[in-house]
Amino acid sequence: MGVGVLVEAGVRLAGRYKVIEQLGSGGMGEVWRCADPELQRDVAVKVLRESATSPEVLARFKREATIGARLRHPQITVVYDISRDGERLFIVMELLEGRSLAEQIAEAPDGLPVEKVIELAVQIVQGLGAAHDLGVVHRDLKPRNLVLHDGRVKICDFGIAWSVHSTTGLTTLGRPFGTPEYMAPEQWRAAARVDARCDLYALGCVLYAMLTGTPPFIGSYYELMGQHAAEVPRPLGEVRPGIPAELATLVQALLAKDPDDRPARAADVLAVLNAVSRLLAEREPDPGTDAGNDARSIIEAFVTQADAAGENGETDRARALLQAAVEVAIHALGPDHPYTLETRGIHAVLTGMAGNPAAARDLLAAVVADSARVLGADHPDTLDMRFGHARVAMDAGDPATARDLLAGLVTDRSRVSGADHPNTLSTRAVHAHCTGRAGDPASARDLFATLVADSTRVLGADHPDTLTNRGRHALWTGMAGDPARARDLFATLGADSTRVLGADHPDTLICRQNHADWTGVAGDPAGARDLFAALVTDSSRILGPDHPDTLDALKRHAECTGEAGDQASARDLFAALAAGRTRVLGPDHTDTLEARGIHAHWTGEAGDPVGARDLFATLVTDSTRILGADQVHTLAARIGHAHWTGGAGDSVRARDLFATLVTDSTRILGADHPDTLATRSGHAHATGHAGDPAAARDLFTALVTDNTRVLGARHPDTLAARDWLMQWEQQAAADSRPRRSWSWRL
Incomplete structure (x- = not known):
């Protein structure tokens, strides 16, 4: 047949x-x-x-x-x-005893009733959501594959569907599968893998056809390819006036060219459809009804979902939901409506939280300009937007811009709200902090000193904001070059925080950690060690032994223990830290690898160079597997391995390891990077210890020249290289090994 x-x-x-x-x-x-x-x-x-x-x-x-x-x-x-x-x-x-949706659309050239469209769309989305939850993407959703059976929609023909559980794809690369009128841009690119968002794009095309009688694009195969890739369909409101703005905005979002700009999940679409359905059911036929209240309900639904997504760590989804809310607000309320401006501001903040602070900064800059134009420069919402703009500029890595923005805002808030208003004081605090982050710790210290006095006068000495500002003042005092004064300030603050907030309050623990840190920086590692030992005990009791703050305190305790001269205890403490991070973060986490590296180093310092060498060898293998051979953590592990290979008595092997490291570090970091220069020092040492003092002399001669050019003549590394050059010059002249033992430090 x-x-x-x-x-x-x-x-x-x-x-x-x-x-x-x-x-x-x-x-x-x-x-x-x-x-x-x-x-x-x-x-x-x-x-x-x-x-x-x-x-x-x-x-x-x-x-x-x-x-x-x-x-x-x-x-x-x-x-x-x-x-x-x-x-x-x-x-x-x-x-299936029924007709396809394509037949129904053909009989309604001006579109199906809106209520019917929403009813059918809800059912379609429910079916798609069930398929997507099982990892199945239809890839050919269209009216002919949607059949009305007993009054319900049935999705048919999963012939070109793709499942995340499959081990092979059915689409031949370079040949897109699907129906041209309903194919997403990424399907036209014949991507080997598409996700559920291509079905949501097709759903947008189906909704467009249900509402207008035709799909968003019509033409030949190649015309459709170009239209789906680059053209914007005619707005639904122009094709069919009277379509609810909320529904039109949803279809527009579904038809976004970039999958990241579409709703992320069928559940998100379903929530909007249900909200629109409720609004239509509640809406009175009176033509004078205020549609703004309906729009606010839709926006609030998006915001509620975005809040839930953000709390679950789904920042990308939260941002996409807020983008949809912005589009609803602009379409229904207008771009200058206060509610629209507020929604744009929230969207900008979530964009920063989703990992794109530069885009958030630019979005907020535009919102600030529009808010000043619409509401006025002195309106509280405009001032709040300016504050948010400065904060995201800081998050985007531009503290100088943030500082300048906040300086102007401090002036304006003082003028509008008063110098003693809490918002003015909080803006001054962030301005002072950004000043320090922009490279001026002395000015930050002075700004916080003045702020502490004003905060004490206005809010009281025991107010939490006053205590916080005292901590920042102490921090920038140390950063400005006075660690002893920072230590004393944190000691006094710790006593007050204990009295006001309680010994177990998180802020008190943070204050104690800063006190211990600056004690060590002020030249008292033994004192810092003892402070950190007590802090680890209390933090374990209050927060738990696996809390990040407890593990951080344990790390600083171990470091100060080593700096105080107890290498064996430092080794054991870092072994405990590595075990804790492995338990909490997993063996492949960067912080776990870091702890293993420091443990290996103190193993060598405690008198076991062979053990250190072997620990570093294993770490190099794991770091290469997890992070890659060219990652800086891998290079650091290789330096430790080469160093302790020499310390274990194999100078020839250490020389060869350092030689390879110099080549790789030059390629990855650059010839003038400090780590490359330090690696060259290790190579020169190992070369001398391997029996070639003349070559070591020549290597140090070149290193002194480059260190002087890059770091400066008085830099400690340059001075150390000069000392070693003199040692190897003498050794080369005497043609005998130097008496100085292997002691090059990481």
């Missing part, structure tokens, strides 16, 4: 399914109505055409059956069986 019909009425397929009548046909095969006498029901049977039995088509046919059998949902066609009748492969499916 290579031509004509594949089967004939009256025959039984596989001895069971009696063929009754043909329901349809296509390039792959035919669909027949059959009777199943065993279960006493009629079914639909799709028979594969013999001429369409290439391996790829067979795979697609079987894929439709296996995926359909997995999907159990009222809005998805049920697949009962897959079988053969001789050479004919066929699928047995639920028989």
